[in-house]
Amino acid sequence: MNRIEESPLYRIANARSIAYYGASNRVETMGSMVLTSILDAGFEGEIYPIHPKEKEVQGIKAYAEPGDLPEIPDLVIMVLPTGIVCQALEKCGKSGIKHAIVVSGGFKEVGGEGIELERQLLDISKKYGIRIVGPNCLGIVNNHHKLNSTPMFIEGPPGYIGLISQSGSFVAQTFNYLATQGLGFSTAISVGNETDIDMVDCLEYLAECPHTKVIALYIEGIKRGRAFIEAAKKVSTHKPIVAFYVGGSEAGRKAAFSHTGSLSGPDQLYDAAFRQAGIIRVHTVVELFDCCWTLGSLPKSKGRNVVIQTHSGGPGASAADACSRSGLVLPTLSDETLEALKPILPHTASSSNPVDLTFTQDQSSFFKDVPGVLMKDKSLDYLLVYLLAPEFSVKKRLMSMGMSDIEVDEMMKDMAGKAAHKLRKLVDSSGKPIVCFTYHDPHNFMIKQMIENGIPVFQDASRAVRAIKAVADYSEMNLK
């Protein structure tokens, strides 16, 4: 595949018109919910509900059969009882539809008759040349095309993470999680049972997707191992891939089998495959998106030198400990740096790395002067900043001085914005990344402003360090 248009996914993820099976005027069914998600996303093409009896479904003109539609739509989405999926697909095939998302479950993953039903589904798709995502999936979220075939409404703006997931949950149930951190999907694909289109096809598609800067994988078991490694190898040279694989442990393997009927392999096998393919492996959902954050937003660099800036010892020491355990290095600062720090640090401060300003309320030393000096040190690859943003205390103190709630909020937002801009300027002028960690709520003004200014903020040093390490590991594996 050389052009994105050649991908079987292209007309699915970028469908211009959709035939829709499974919605009715009873709003609480899964089928109706998915239709409202498509509408809520603001899908701009035509939607054709297909319903045996209703003339209108949720205010949209409905049709009895796919053959009745005024055009051949690019895509059909099916949220139907298992037993009638094949028959519906047959009709779609006859009417010339070439792409389908089959959300319905009850196929291979339930065993028994389900296996036979899935074989029938595949036979029909081959007979008519229909490319299928699913069955037993939530389909596709293409934030840049206003397409969302999951039962959840999209939260937050489109982002740069491309997700390929053998679980629909990690597509539809992470919108809130990502939005809270200023992240979002470019395109997310719930592949389901992969009866036709599989992870390899998705990988090739996202490799060419211009909105996708990093690819996240949730894997229970890979069907076409050799093809997967070959595809990933090609992609990872220009686009990072991060994988969360759960099939390597005994309980993970069993759970994966009963979920999607995947046959998973031992950890060592997957570790070797990931290494060969230049893929970063993670072990939790949180790590998956944390590493996507840094890999998708920071410049790539083989460097492993982290300078830590803090205003208190504990967070500094815990970040240092996490770096050491992850194979990141705390370089000694140069004599020039130490000399330049002298006049701007309080006497209780420590200028070794971690640089500990101790108690200071001086915003310019914390957000400009000190980091300004540190970012110039040649040994620095990353500046890791412990961020104190005591919104509750500051707000209460200011209000006790007679300021109103709104005045305080505006003042704090303004202060946070200025602090974030200062750090952002240092990133731009040095070309080196700043990453923060904190224990505050992500709804905090300071955290929000940092994130909006492209500075990742993680809850806990260990998460920040893991995400920095991903960039160093990726660069080492894939950059020449």
Next chain:
Amino acid sequence: MNRIEESPLYRIANARSIAYYGASNRVETMGSMVLTSILDAGFEGEIYPIHPKEKEVQGIKAYAEPGDLPEIPDLVIMVLPTGIVCQALEKCGKSGIKHAIVVSGGFKEVGGEGIELERQLLDISKKYGIRIVGPNCLGIVNNHHKLNSTPMFIEGPPGYIGLISQSGSFVAQTFNYLATQGLGFSTAISVGNETDIDMVDCLEYLAECPHTKVIALYIEGIKRGRAFIEAAKKVSTHKPIVAFYVGGSEAGRKAAFSHTGSLSGPDQLYDAAFRQAGIIRVHTVVELFDCCWTLGSLPKSKGRNVVIQTHSGGPGASAADACSRSGLVLPTLSDETLEALKPILPHTASSSNPVDLTFTQDQSSFFKDVPGVLMKDKSLDYLLVYLLAPEFSVKKRLMSMGMSDIEVDEMMKDMAGKAAHKLRKLVDSSGKPIVCFTYHDPHNFMIKQMIENGIPVFQDASRAVRAIKAVADYSEMNLK
């Protein structure tokens, strides 16, 4: 020590009156901030600001010397420039004060003259029999005595976590973090340089503190190793101890030394000591408080059997994987359980462990019927539930049907409350714990209600599993 009143910390953490050095009418200094924290906490005893010139400090009658006070206060708190601390302590000693919190830094931790200054401080304290917390610390937060000597205001209600920390930050800068999760400190002690009162004294105090159900330690290096192990051994038989030790790695060791001048030891040494003392070791701040949550709120049990309930495969498989990797076991459900599940699970569901309900909107099957059956299974020690709480989507859907913002919020809060009560009832009737995981915001109605009903909710399966494992490990080490 047999009675809590015998602890040198008792009259510090439960001071009935405080002499205060370092506050002025300039509100932005550290000294003034700490005084406002004490006032904000609602401290109920007398406060006597000591100031060379002012007649009043922040509206409170001030005194020039400790000898001028109308009584001998239980405690003196000092937030003074390093150079005048010794002289002030001498005056306090002469006037009969027997307990001090020295917040000021610039002693042993900065080396050079600081070491000599700290020796002087200790000499004075011995001469007058003054017991000291600090120097270079943030002192004490006793939420049950409305005492807070840190520069941050307390957030949230008192809790059951006793913290002993060689970093002031982890005392004062985690209020928001804990409150968001429905947690809080009983008493938190920032020990600073431990020139007099040290971790061992604090451990003995918290062992007897009736509000403390679990003890958290942040350690850079332990001074009295043998005494620490002996004390911890005694405590851990009736109160769990969780320790985050950062001095075991190269960078952690260096950072710890420049922070508090601690001499730390290799990981293996600390691992052995912790094991001997029945202490659970963790590696991040997040883990520290996660394990305190389960250890402080769940019944102790040596069992390692986890039954997972989910409505979608990915979260189930990732939780299964995390259990397997942590040495927790996913038992096979009994025939009775499987029989009882049959009529209440949809046909697409999986009744092996993880029990996957797949798509269901039936609140009673998710929060009552299915967990009700599972909790009765003899092989279950913990029920781990994946919690979907799609507030954003549900709210938007309900509002599109014409409900107002307030009506929707009330309805959702009500639904969440009912769901949480159902799970709570199952916990009470079975005596076995339910733990949840989710990817939603902790401000979400459902998450809040679960937490308020005593059901811990963790962001990510891995965190829930780590925290469950802590209970099993603690029980195995310390229960006969």
